[in-house]
Amino acid sequence: MRFLLTPGRAGDNPQLVPLLDDISVSRRGPGRPRCRPETVIADKAYSHPSTCQAMRDRRITFVSPERDDQIARRVAKGSRGERQPAFDAEVYKQRNVVERCFNRLKQFRDLATRYAKRAAHYQAELTIAAIIHWLR
Secondary structure, eight states, rough: HHHHHHHHOOSSSGHHHHHHHHOOOOSSSSSSOSOOOOOOOOOOGGHHHHHHHHHHHOEEEEOOOOOOOHHHHHHHHHHGSSOOOOOOOHHHHHHEEEEHHHHHHHTSSHHHHTTOSSSHHHHHHHHHHHHHHHHH
C-alpha cells in the first residue's frame, strides 16, 4: 500500500508516523478513503514510548512487545513506575505475514542486492515487485 525509502542507516521507528500519515485506502462504494488503520503490529524496535503515545493519540491499537530495558526500568521504579502496556500475543502472531512479505520481495534479486543506486529506480523496482507479488 505504501513504501517509504530512507537513507542508508536511518532507523525504522522514526519513519512509522510519516508512513502512517501517507496511507490512504479507498472504500468500496461511496465515502472517503480510510487513513487510519485499526491495528499496528510491530516488533520490539518500535516499542519506544513516543511511538506508543503517537498511536494512542491517533486511536490506533498498537501491539508490540516491550524491550528488556523498558521492563527493567519500569520494575526498578516499583510502585512509581508506569503500568505494563497491554500486549495481545494472539494478534502479535499475525506479524509473520509482514515478515513473509518482506522475504517474498527479497526473492527479486535487484531488491535483495540493491543494484539500483538511485532512490527513484529502487522505488520503481519495489513497486513492480509488489504488483507482481499481488497478482500471483
